[in-house]
Amino acid sequence: MIAMSFILAFVAAVVTERIVEPRLGPWEPEEGSFGHQETLEVAPEADRRGSRFALIAFLVVTVVVALATLLPGAPLRDPESGAIIGNTPFMDSLLFIITMLFGVAGVAYGAGAGTMKGSGDVIAAITKTFSGLAGMVLMLLMIAQFIAYFNWTNMPAVLAGSLAEMLGRADIGPVPLLLGFIVVITLLDFIMPGALPKWAIFAPIFVPLFMRLGVAPQTLLAAYRVADSPVNALTPLMVYLPFIATVAQRYQKKAGIGTVVALMMPYSIAIFLVWTVLFIVWFVLGIPLGPGYPTSMP
Template identity: 50%
Template sequence: TGELIGNSPFMNGLIALIMVLFLVTGTAYGYGAKTFSSLTNVIKAMEKALSSLGGLVLLFLVLSQFIAYFNYTNMGTILALSMAGGLKAANFPPLVLLIAFIIVVALIDLLITGAIAKWALFAPIFVPLLMELGVLPDAVLAAYRIADSPINSITPLNAYFALVVGFCQRYDKSAGVGTVVSLMLPYVVITFIVWTLLFVAWQQAGLPWGI
């Protein structure tokens, strides 16, 4: 096709190539370590690895249906636009508006996990608004990234959340969605507060956001 990266046969078949790579190296290691003596041992090892994924597959099914129905209703988009409109009409000072923007984006991140999708909703509203108040778009983007990052680890709407739950269940059979959220919540809160304070200090100091 003339290109290696992008919509190319190489990229489309990358998952299969990675699977073959790990299959070959894992099998070679098993024979080298004398844990495999025949093809039957290889198959049994694969069965053992997949046997613990039954609950994960079911969890993927439930969460995928929930995410699909949630996206179908457009509730996240409507709520995001409503909150953005409310902030715009509040006439806050620039720094207060930026902090409020961080909080709103963090709340919306519980419902819309896609970074590009949220930015497409908020940028047309807040970038021009804050530019009129003397705030550079770089600062708006920095505030957005601060709000967008920590919450991803505790929202069940994250596409990878079910995978994290599945990994937890390997070590704790009783682990579920609440277990992961309760474990990650302290880190999320601390990260969110520290990053917000760093943002405020950086903005108040007038330091450049990028070169």
């Protein structure tokens, strides 16, 4: 993972410079909402005062949340075990806490900079923000309905089980089997983007199989991570894709999910190929996949 952090950063930079940016061409401001939005001028002194107010508000909320979490018997701890992490009030309310931190800081900045004079300005700012998310909400609704019905049919689990059984019966060596494993996981990632559901299906089948071939479990997990990542930016079932499309529409009105997928395709292909090749080279050379672990090959 350390090696791939540097290599994939270089690959992504090359793809951006050589493929994606030339396809986009120059940006015309009038194509998106950024070209039409009003610019609110804030004096430097007002901006500094607003930033100071935002920082103070952020720290105050942070201290309040810390007191409600860290002290013994605090309300955000688990009432029985006193734990903070896990199925606790703190974890259940984490999304609200993050929203409150940034919301309070934003209102404090507006009050300090003089851009918000009262509750009406706050409500107007919130309304303006959410009005631009209407398209994303509609897309999320349609995608959520599709995912719900798709999971109700159990088709993902049946398909994953069938492919796992077929691959498990293949009488081939460890390297071709690892390549087949990577390809199958990559294909299934289009309909099952979540990492844990696929691993729960495949691990009981393939960990014993690969151990009989002399392949350590951590090696199989490394192959799974290689396959589970590259196409996340291409499947409409990934929850972040509608949001990315909504942001893209601020720069180009006609942008949609198809636009995002087309732009992400070079990244996914390049990352998949480079990552797979490096993993196989790593495996064939018998390089340890972690401190204290045995080498990949017996």
